[in-house]
Amino acid sequence: MVEQMDKEIEVDKVAHATVPAKGKSKTILIRVIVLVVLVAAASFGYMLWIQLSKVESTDDAQIDATVHAISSRISGHVAEVLVQDNQFVKAGDVLVKLDPQDYEVAVARAQADLADAEAGLLSSQTDIPITSVTSASTLSSARSGNQDALAAVAGAEQQLGAAKARLGSAQANVRMAEANYSKASQDVTRYKQLVDKDEISKQLYDQAIATADAARAMMDVQKAGVAEAQQNISAAEKAIEQASARVSQSQASVESAMTAPQLVKVTEAKAKSAEAKVDQQKAMLHQAQLNVGYTTIVAPIDGIVGKRNVAQGQNISAGEELMAIVPQENLWVTANFKETQLKKMRVGQHVKIKVDAYGREYTGIVLMIAGASGARFSLLPPENATGNYVKVVQRIPVRIALDPGQNKDHLLRPGMSVVPTVEVE
Numbered sequence: 001m002v003e004q005m006d007k008e009i010e011v012d013k014v015a016h017a018t019v020p021a022k023g024k025s026k027t028i029l030i031r032v033i034v035l036v037v038l039v040a041a042a043s044f045g046y047m048l049w050i051q052l053s054k055v056e057s058t059d060d061a062q063i064d065a066t067v068h069a070i071s072s073r074i075s076g077h078v079a080e081v082l083v084q085d086n087q088f089v090k091a092g093d094v095l096v097k098l099d100p101q102d103y104e105v106a107v108a109r110a111q112a113d114l115a116d117a118e119a120g121l122l123s124s125q126t127d128i129p130i131t132s133v134t135s136a137s138t139l140s141s142a143r144s145g146n147q148d149a150l151a152a153v154a155g156a157e158q159q160l161g162a163a164k165a166r167l168g169s170a171q172a173n174v175r176m177a178e179a180n181y182s183k184a185s186q187d188v189t190r191y192k193q194l195v196d197k198d199e200i201s202k203q204l205y206d207q208a209i210a211t212a213d214a215a216r217a218m219m220d221v222q223k224a225g226v227a228e229a230q231q232n233i234s235a236a237e238k239a240i241e242q243a244s245a246r247v248s249q250s251q252a253s254v255e256s257a258m259t260a261p262q263l264v265k266v267t268e269a270k271a272k273s274a275e276a277k278v279d280q281q282k283a284m285l286h287q288a289q290l291n292v293g294y295t296t297i298v299a300p301i302d303g304i305v306g307k308r309n310v311a312q313g314q315n316i317s318a319g320e321e322l323m324a325i326v327p328q329e330n331l332w333v334t335a336n337f338k339e340t341q342l343k344k345m346r347v348g349q350h351v352k353i354k355v356d357a358y359g360r361e362y363t364g365i366v367l368m369i370a371g372a373s374g375a376r377f378s379l380l381p382p383e384n385a386t387g388n389y390v391k392v393v394q395r396i397p398v399r400i401a402l403d404p405g406q407n408k409d410h411l412l413r414p415g416m417s418v419v420p421t422v423e424v425e
Contacts, residue, residue, distance in 0.1 A: 002127075002294065013246065035152055038103065041381070047089055050312065054423060054424060055424060056337060056344075056345060056422045057336070057419060058335055058336065058337050059397065059417070059421065060337075061333055061334065061335035061336065061417070061419065061420050062334060062414075062416060063261050063331055063332075063414050063415060063418060064333065064414055065331045065414040066326050066330070067306075067324050067325070067327075067414065068300055068303070068324060070297065070299075070323045071319050071321045072096070072294070072297060072318060072320060072322060072323060073294045073319075074098070075315075075317045075318050076099060076102070076103075076315070077097035077099040077311060077313070077315055078310060078311065078312055078315070078316060079097045079099045079312070079346060081095075081096050081308075082094050082095060084163070084305065084308070087348050088302075088303070088305075089281055089299045089302070089304075089305060090296075090302050091299055091300060092299065094296055094298055095295070095297050095299070095305075096296075096297040097296055097379075098295040098296075098316075100292050100295040101143075103291040103292045103295060105293060107288040107289055109237040110281065110285035111285060113284065113285075114281040114282060114284075116371060117274065117277045117280075117281040118278055120277065121271065123280050124267070124273075124274040125271050125274075131379040135262075148181055157240055159232070159235075159236040161237060162232075166225075169229075173222040173225060174223050174225075177198060177215065177219035177221070177223075181212065182207065184211045184215040184216075185215075185216070188208045188209050188212045201390045266370070281377055283284060283390050299325055300325070301325060302327065302328060302329065303326050303327040304325065304326045305324070305325060306323065306324050306325070307323055309321070309322065309323065319371045326413070326414060328412075329407070331402060331412055331414065332367065332400060332401050333351075333353055333400040333401075333420055334397055334398075334400075335398045335400055335420045336374060336392050336396070336398075336399050337422075338395055338396075339393060339394045340393060342369065342398075344397070344424035344425060347366050347367065347368060350363065350365055350423045351420050351423070352420070353402070353420045354402065355417075356360075356416070357403075357416050357417075360411075362406050364402070364403050365400065365403070366399075366401045367401040368398075368399045369396060369397075369398050370399070371419045372396075373395060374394075374396075375395075376417060391421060398422075400422075
C-alpha cells in the first residue's frame with residue numbers, strides 16, 4: 001500500500017515537471033515569431049521610407065494650356081457665326097464673318113486717293129527739269145539784259161557827249177553868224193550913205209543888202225542848230241535815265257534769277273512731299289485691304305471652341321472677346337508643390353503623372369520651377385511685416401512637360417486634376 005502511494009507520488013511529480021516544459025517552448029516560439037514579424041515590418045518600413053524619400057508628390061496639380069481668346073481686330077456688324085460651343089476646329093477654319101461693305105468702300109476711296117497722289121507726284125517730278133531749265137534760261141536772259149542795259153547807258157552817255165559837242169559847235173557857228181551879220185549890216189549902212197551920195201553904184205548897195213540878208217539867215221540857221229543840239233542833249237539825258245532804269249531793272253531781274261537754285265530745291269521738296277504722300281496713301285490702301293481681310297475671323301490653332309458670346313446681327317468693337325479656343329496639343333501640368341518639397345527637385349527630373357479622370361498614368365519631365373510662390377502673384381499678396389504673422393508653408397508652381405505622343409487620343413483637358421510624382425533621386 002505504501003509502495004503504491006509512493007509510485008503515485010512519483011508519477012505526479014513527473015507529470016508536474018512535464019507541463020512547465022511544454023509551456024515554456026510555446027512561449028519561446030511565440031516570441032521568435034513576433035521578433036521575425038517586427039524585423040520584417042521594420043525592414044519593409046525602412047525600404048518604404050527609402051522609396052518615398054526618392055520621390056515628391058502632390059495632389060494640388062492640374063492639366064494646363066494656353067487658352068486662346070478670339071477677338072476682332074476691327075469694329076463691325078456680325079454677318080455670320082459658323083461655330084458652336086464645344087465644336088472642334090482646325091487652324092484656318094472660319095469662325096465669324098463681318099459685313100465687309102464699309103471696308104470695301106474704304107478700299108475704293110484709298111485707291112482713288114492713291115491715284116490722285118501718284119498724279120501729283122508725276123506732276124511734281126516733271127516740274128523739276130522744267131524749273132531747272134527755265135531758271136537757267138531766266139538767269140541767262142537777265143544777265144544778257146543787264147549787259148544790254150549797261151551798253152545802252154554807255155551809248156546814251158556817248159550820244160550826250162556828242163550832243164554837247166554839237167551844241168558847242170553850233171553855239172560857235174551862231175557867234176560867227178552873228179558877227180557876219182553884224183558886219184553885213186554895218187556894210188549896208190555905210191553903202192546906204194555912199195549910195196545916197198552917188199559915190200558907189202546901186203548894184204554894190206543891193207549886193208551888200210543881199211549879203212546882210214544871207215548872214216542873217218545863216219545866223220538863224222545856226223541858232224536853230226543850237227536849239228537842235230540842246231534838244232539832242234535833253235534826249236540823250238533822257239536816254240541815259242531810261243537806260244539807267246533798265247540797268248536797275250535788269251539787275252533786279254538778275255538778282256531774282258539768282259534764286260533759281262532755291263526754286264529748284266523748292267520744286268524738289270514738293271516732289272519729295274508728293275512722294276511721301278504717295279507712300280502714305282499706299283499705306284492707307286494697304287490698311288484698308290487688311291481691314292477687308294479682318295472681316296473674316298479664323299481659328300489660329302486646332303482646338304475646341306468655348307465661351308462663345310457672339311451672335312449674328314451683333315455689332316462688335318475692336319478687341320472685344322468673341323470666344324475662346326482650347327488647344328488639344330502642347331499641354332502641360334502645373335503642380336503646386338510645398339516649398340519643403342523642392343529641396344532636391346531639379347529641372348529635367350522624370351515625373352509620373354496619374355490622371356484622376358481616367359486612372360491612367362502619363363510620363364513627363366520637370367520643365368521649370370516658378371520664380372515666386374503663387375501667393376506673390378495674387379491680387380492681394382500677403383504682407384508679413386505685421387504683428388499677427390503666422391508662418392504658412394508656401395506652394396511653388398512647377399511646370400511639368402508631358403512626354404511627346406501621349407495625348408494622341410486628345411483625352412486630356414485643361415483643368416483636369418492629376419497627381420504628379422517627381423523622381424528627385
